[in-house]
Amino acid sequence: MFNLFLLQLLNGAQFGILLFLVAAGLTLVFGIMDFINLAHGVLYMVGGYVMAMMMGATGNFWLSLAMVLPLTLAVGLVLELLVFRRLYDRSHLDQVLATFGLVLVLSELVRILWGSAPLSVAMPEMLSGSVPLAGPMRYPIYRLAVIGLGLAVALGLWFVIARTRVGMLLRAGAANRSMVSALGTDINRLFMLVFAVGAMLAGFAGAIVSPILSVDPGMGDSILILTFVVIVIGGVGSVKGAFCAALLVGIVDTLGRMFGPIILKSMMDPAAAAQAGRTIAPMLVYILMAAVLFWRPAGLFGRTVAR
Amino acid sequence: MTDVTRTLAPSRPRLAGRLKLALCIFAFMAVVPPVAHALGEPFLIVVATRMMIFAIAALSLDLILGYGAMVSFGHAAYLGFGAYAVAILSRAGVNDLFLQLLAGIAASAVFATVTGAISLRTRGVYFIMITLAFGQMAFFFFVSFSALGGDDGVALTARSTILGMPWLQGAEGMFHTTLALLVLAFAGLYRLTLSRFGRVLTGTRESALRMQAIGFRPFPYQLTAYVIAGCLCSVAGVLLANQAIYVSPAYMSWHRSGEMIVMLVLGGVGSLTGAMGGALLTIALEEGLARFSEHWRLGFGLILVAVALFSPGGLAGLLRRLNLTRDPK
Amino acid sequence: MTDTLLSVQTLSKSYGALKVTQDVSLDVHEGQLHAIIGPNGAGKTTLISQLSGQLRPDSGRVVYAGQDITRLDMAGRVRLGLARSFQLTTLLPSFTVLENVALAVQAREGSSFRFFRPAAAERALNDQAMACLADVSLADRARRLAGSLSHGEKRQLELAVALATRPRLMLLDEPLAGTGHEEAAHLVEMFGRLKNRVTMVLIEHDMDAVFALADRVSVLVYGRIVASGLPSDVRADAKVREAYLGEEAA
Ligand SMILES: Nc1ncnc2c1ncn2[C@@H]1O[C@H](COP(=O)(O)OP(=O)(O)OP(=O)(O)O)[C@@H](O)[C@H]1O
Ligand SMILES: [Mg+2]
Numbered sequence: 001m002f003n004l005f006l007l008q009l010l011n012g013a014q015f016g017i018l019l020f021l022v023a024a025g026l027t028l029v030f031g032i033m034d035f036i037n038l039a040h041g042v043l044y045m046v047g048g049y050v051m052a053m054m055m056g057a058t059g060n061f062w063l064s065l066a067m068v069l070p071l072t073l074a075v076g077l078v079l080e081l082l083v084f085r086r087l088y089d090r091s092h093l094d095q096v097l098a099t100f101g102l103v104l105v106l107s108e109l110v111r112i113l114w115g116s117a118p119l120s121v122a123m124p125e126m127l128s129g130s131v132p133l134a135g136p137m138r139y140p141i142y143r144l145a146v147i148g149l150g151l152a153v154a155l156g157l158w159f160v161i162a163r164t165r166v167g168m169l170l171r172a173g174a175a176n177r178s179m180v181s182a183l184g185t186d187i188n189r190l191f192m193l194v195f196a197v198g199a200m201l202a203g204f205a206g207a208i209v210s211p212i213l214s215v216d217p218g219m220g221d222s223i224l225i226l227t228f229v230v231i232v233i234g235g236v237g238s239v240k241g242a243f244c245a246a247l248l249v250g251i252v253d254t255l256g257r258m259f260g261p262i263i264l265k266s267m268m269d270p271a272a273a274a275q276a277g278r279t280i281a282p283m284l285v286y287i288l289m290a291a292v293l294f295w296r297p298a299g300l301f302g303r304t305v306a307r
Numbered sequence: 308m309t310d311v312t313r314t315l316a317p318s319r320p321r322l323a324g325r326l327k328l329a330l331c332i333f334a335f336m337a338v339v340p341p342v343a344h345a346l347g348e349p350f351l352i353v354v355a356t357r358m359m360i361f362a363i364a365a366l367s368l369d370l371i372l373g374y375g376a377m378v379s380f381g382h383a384a385y386l387g388f389g390a391y392a393v394a395i396l397s398r399a400g401v402n403d404l405f406l407q408l409l410a411g412i413a414a415s416a417v418f419a420t421v422t423g424a425i426s427l428r429t430r431g432v433y434f435i436m437i438t439l440a441f442g443q444m445a446f447f448f449f450v451s452f453s454a455l456g457g458d459d460g461v462a463l464t465a466r467s468t469i470l471g472m473p474w475l476q477g478a479e480g481m482f483h484t485t486l487a488l489l490v491l492a493f494a495g496l497y498r499l500t501l502s503r504f505g506r507v508l509t510g511t512r513e514s515a516l517r518m519q520a521i522g523f524r525p526f527p528y529q530l531t532a533y534v535i536a537g538c539l540c541s542v543a544g545v546l547l548a549n550q551a552i553y554v555s556p557a558y559m560s561w562h563r564s565g566e567m568i569v570m571l572v573l574g575g576v577g578s579l580t581g582a583m584g585g586a587l588l589t590i591a592l593e594e595g596l597a598r599f600s601e602h603w604r605l606g607f608g609l610i611l612v613a614v615a616l617f618s619p620g621g622l623a624g625l626l627r628r629l630n631l632t633r634d635p636k
Numbered sequence: 637m638t639d640t641l642l643s644v645q646t647l648s649k650s651y652g653a654l655k656v657t658q659d660v661s662l663d664v665h666e667g668q669l670h671a672i673i674g675p676n677g678a679g680k681t682t683l684i685s686q687l688s689g690q691l692r693p694d695s696g697r698v699v700y701a702g703q704d705i706t707r708l709d710m711a712g713r714v715r716l717g718l719a720r721s722f723q724l725t726t727l728l729p730s731f732t733v734l735e736n737v738a739l740a741v742q743a744r745e746g747s748s749f750r751f752f753r754p755a756a757a758e759r760a761l762n763d764q765a766m767a768c769l770a771d772v773s774l775a776d777r778a779r780r781l782a783g784s785l786s787h788g789e790k791r792q793l794e795l796a797v798a799l800a801t802r803p804r805l806m807l808l809d810e811p812l813a814g815t816g817h818e819e820a821a822h823l824v825e826m827f828g829r830l831k832n833r834v835t836m837v838l839i840e841h842d843m844d845a846v847f848a849l850a851d852r853v854s855v856l857v858y859g860r861i862v863a864s865g866l867p868s869d870v871r872a873d874a875k876v877r878e879a880y881l882g883e884e885a886a
Pocket of ligand 1: 723
């Protein structure tokens with residue numbers, strides 16, 4: 001039982017790390033630009049597809065992964081230049097309209113280019129085994145690598161945000177938006193940077209998850225909503241909050257699906273418990289979010305709204 | 308009337324224009340069945356019914372989004388409550404439309420009261436996100452509800468009856484019932500927005516601070532509007548289930564919620580007629596584009612992006628800029 | 637001496653390290669006009685916001701008509717007769733002038749959970765609103781949209797809205813700022829008339845107006861009351877001359 005718990009805990013952490021990679025850029029976009037971007041999940045999907053395409057062309061995992069980064073960065077840049085940049089000072093509604101449109105456009109483009117059938121990406125040889133984990137249980141190396149990569153990115157982000165000038169601007173902007181606009185000309189470049197790097201991180205997440213999950217046109221949707229949950233729980237604009245919340249959401253979701261029914265079984269008859277468990281488990285993170293917002297309307301690390 | 312009431316004159320042309328526009332929409336819809344038959348294209352009646360169902364849903368969203376500035380991204384949940392009320396009751400042998408409406412409305416009222424009370428503690432982006440999360444919660448509830456078909460949804464055996472009569476069975480019965488409910492919904496909301504309550508709600512949209520400074524606490528009014536909107540949207544859900552003779556969680560996916568916001572923004576928020584126009588336009592675009600290509604979403608998405616970029620305020624904004632409507636703003 | 641209507645007791649508030657309100661105590665007597673003056677950024681608006689319930693003080697008490705209202709929200713205070721006009725206007729721009737005032741009448745008269753009858757047709761609301769507009773000489777603008785008014789007219793409308801709540805105490809935050817010479821003179825004259833009906837706390841930079849109207853004057857500098865008393869005493873106070881009036885002259 002404990003082994004199973006440990007296994008699921010690792011799975012949850014791995015899922016949480018992915019959520020963090022997608023959420024990191026988006027929370028800054030929300031926080032600094034007050035911009036609702038529904039198209040962020042699509043970038044995660046684009047990362048997956050670019051990875052699948054590159055793998056098809058080169059067969060080399062690492063080379064493909066290295067190609068995903070500049071390509072998704074470029075997609076982010078293009079979108080920022082063509083669309084987002086014109087919408088910063090518009091209402092949330094216009095932003096929803098435009099980015100919802102982008103979701104439709106990009107998902108459909110992907111369908112046209114690669115079809116609707118899921119694609120799979122092969123794992124690199126050196127990461128395809130598994131390592132022993134307490135007792136007879138083993139854990140796939142690749143998933144550990146995902147956790148490691150994610151933590152490395154998180155560390156890198158922490159360094160940028162805590163130690164560099166850009167990071168200082170980002171922190172200032174997330175805490176007080178008018179402060180950033182007072183900084184003058186830098187701001188357009190800063191916004192572009194945030195968007196592009198955010199897109200790259202999301203694409204990176206989509207790429208490294210592709211050997212575990214299949215790549216399909218719906219993958220962006222499911223992660224987008226969970227990313228929102230992460231951002232809101234963590235507090236809009238807080239990368240640290242996004243990190244904590246991503247792990248929390250990843251673990252709660254994974255453990256809930258696994259152990260929810262088991263716990264319920266001890267309280268009611270098995271059939272009902274199985275049904276109730278299946279019903280409640282996917283709702284768990286949303287209940288978590290509602291609970292967090294009930295106690296802290298601005299999230300765990302968000303600045304409280306002056307009343 | 309007295310001098311004083313005449314001082315409100317400037318908003319009158321605006322309101323009268325709105326009423327006229329609404330009447331035009333209703334009249335246009337009313338001639339669809341005969342025209343469809345004359346053209347030998349009876350499916351147009353089905354399309355028009357669908358348009359009106361979504362017009363009701365969009366109207367309900369306009370009450371909170373357009374008049375109350377509460378951008379709910381989980382409004383499709385109420386479509387689902389209406390639809391599943393039909394599915395559940397008809398399975399239990401209750402086929403009466405009114406009872407199903409009542410059940411859908413009751414379920415929506417409960418859900419809206421609880422989730423609205425929590426959501427209204429937040430503002431701005433947080434409100435959008437938390438309503439989205441509650442919508443997803445409802446969505447996943449029905450997705451995992453295997454007794455009702457889960458993800459695949461469930462087919463109904465027949466449409467509902469009205470006072471024991473099978474009036475909804477034919478496309479025209481369905482059409483006219485929907486039209487009647489649409490007119491009722493519009494008339495009700497039109498009166499509501501002009502009432503004392505509507506004034507307070509609109510006031511909270513413009514400045515919650517000001518409302519408090521004259522002695523109103525916005526929360527009860529906002530919550531009431533939120534509940535009314537949810538209940539009205541469930542009416543659209545009941546109709547939707549009846550039209551499709553099929554119910555699935557897809558009705559309440561976040562895409563649907565997004566689509567409803569799209570309808571509003573396309574038509575223009577906070578005027579009721581804009582909501583109806585936007586719904587008609589959206590469904591027309593979807594149905595029209597879908598005839599050209601299975602990849603119609605590409606074109607639809609491009610149109611949305613273009614409208615957002617080049618025509619702020621949607622259709623209403625465009626008309627205003629072309630100076631076709633007079634609006635004192 | 638008349639009764640104390642509003643009693644502020646050792647009120648304090650900080651924004652981080654900045655102490656915006658420091659240990660402020662103040663008594664406002666029924667029927668009087670109590671002016672609060674002080675240089676820009678002294679914390680006058682912040683003080684008013686705490687009195688009106690928009691901001692919570694960190695410590696201290698606000699007692700109104702013998703009742704501790706420190707924890708009461710703004711709407712609750714308004715219902716007790718404590719109205720406020722804002723320095724930065726917060727009118728409802730897409731409402732007409734009349735509707736702005738009528739809404740304030742509606743807030744105290746009858747339930748607003750009425751969903752069917754058009755509010756614009758309620759004579760009682762409109763008549764009372766018109767009376768308030770007439771009080772501030774804005775009756776001829778009743779049909780205009782509030783957003784389209786001139787700056788001075790917006791200030792007048794702010795006052796009409798505050799009056800429509802039937803206040804016993806009005807907190808006025810720089811009501812003369814940005815008004816023209818004529819409008820200002822008119823408003824000053826109106827405050828003179830109102831003094832008999834309503835107790836007022838007035839924040840104002842216009843010293844002529846302050847010394848013409850005030851029964852008492854308090855001087856706020858860096859969040860502290862440095863002097864308080866009769867206008868003539870305050871005017872003579874050396875500290876005040878140095879801290880504030882001197883600065884005005886410079
Ligand atoms: N929300 C806030 N956060 C941080 N500091 C604030 C905030 N609001 C006001 N301040 C600061 O508190 C001080 C007092 O502000 P306040 O507006 O009360 O001054 P005031 O006396 O009304 O000035 P004025 O004469 O310009 O209206 C100022 O230094 C201001 O910058
Ligand atoms: Mg001030």
